Amino acid sequence: MTDVNTSRIRHRKVLYIPGFDPFPPRRYRELYRREGAEQARLSGYELNLSAGADARSWIVEAVIEGARTRTEFEVLGWSDLVADGMSASVMGTYASLARTAWTYLRSGTFLRVLRLRKGPMLAVAYSTGVLLMQLLLAVVIGGLAWWVVAVMAGGWIGLVFGLAAGLATAWITLRWFKARDNRLLAQYLLHDYAFWARSSGAYPASIEARLAAFADRVAASLATEAEEVLIVGHSAGVHIGVSLLADMIRAGRIPEGRCAFLSLGQVVPMVSFLPQANKLRDDLHLMGGQDVVPWIDISAPGDGCTFALCDPVAVSGAAPQVRTGPRILSAAFSRTLSPAKQRELRRRFFRAHFQYLCAFDNLQGRLGEYDYFRVTAGPLRLADRFATRKDSPSTLRDSGRSATRRAA
Secondary structure: OOOOOOOOOOEEEEEEEOOOOOOOOHHHHHHHHHHHHHHHHHHOOEEEEEEOOOOOEEEEEEEEOOEEEEEEEEEOOOHHHHHHHOOOOHHHHHHHHHHHHHHHHHOOHHHHHHHHOHHHHHHHHHHHHHHHHHHHHHHHHHHHHHHHHHHHHOHHHHHHHHHHHHHHHHHHHHHHHHHOHHHHOHHHHHHHHHHHHOOOOOOOHHHHHHHHHHHHHHHHHHOOOOOEEEEEEEOHHHHHHHHHHHHHHHOOOOOOOOEEEEEEOOOOHHHHOOOOOHHHHHHHHHHHHOOOOOEEEEEOOOOOOOOOOEOHHHHOOOOOOOOOOOEEEEOOHHHHOOHHHHHHHHHOHHHHOOHHHOOOOOOOOOOOOOOHHHHHHOOOOHHHHOOOOOOOOOOEOOOOOOOOOOOO
């Protein structure tokens, strides 16, 4: 953390945008409660959480770095849209798999993303492999059921009833796999990519409407006494945050010096590389060259689900002539987590994608490093906290064949 002598704040509003997650906002409140208490214990500061006005909000009273602060949190939720996107039937899931694979392969997006960072595409390959293996097992089990019934009944009646039994058994097997996807996460990962690939990267009307609603919530927060309104986007919530802030800057709805943007574990290229992602690329272009909202982007090579240390503006081919952001920093799991925690996360790759929102337990290695709870509940503004930090030396800004930003 920086020791720059800057004015301290006492009141902050945090608006958190989740990634592609069907769970309700209270999940993030409980995560903050549990992990914040652990980080406070490890780091020796005070962090007390109380209920907010509703299930999507909470209040944090903290004493950090010798200062007392009050932070109001609110989740800008879109889990209902995620749940709708994941509600496909068994056959709908496999149709979505075929559509998504075709979109990413035909447009060349798959190879471009693979050249940029292998982790996110390996997640897609994992999802595809598991789903195809499940389909194969269902066909085999269904075939055995058909054979048993056909042999037992004999004749054309056996063939007819055997076919019906085989199809029913295969269907039940696939339904059984679907009901247990909370362990394998294969269908979850597929639906994440399919949600954006369905319109080749263009925002669906449901997202456009939610962006407008989010903008009103940000504007309402800016009208309060909060000294900093901090937008936090995680995973797919990052590109939603980019478009939200870009829309508000164009409309003149954000006063300079009041708002900041923290992006965590971004997966921007999975959308911005798609051929119809023109709005997102335009929004990235604006956000990369504006000086109204400071933008800090944090990721970690130890997170296989993110485009670690990739400048989301530059690799998307949307870099402005004069670059103002984002500043690309590493959460440095190899230094900020104990060896035991690192081994645990290697076995749970999806849990690593949420580490940015959790406690870091290697205090000796984390001086000057990222701490979610200091950032969101501490007395320094986002820009001041990282004022002395430069872009990570491993920052990647060249994606090879860049996407072309649509002319404004």
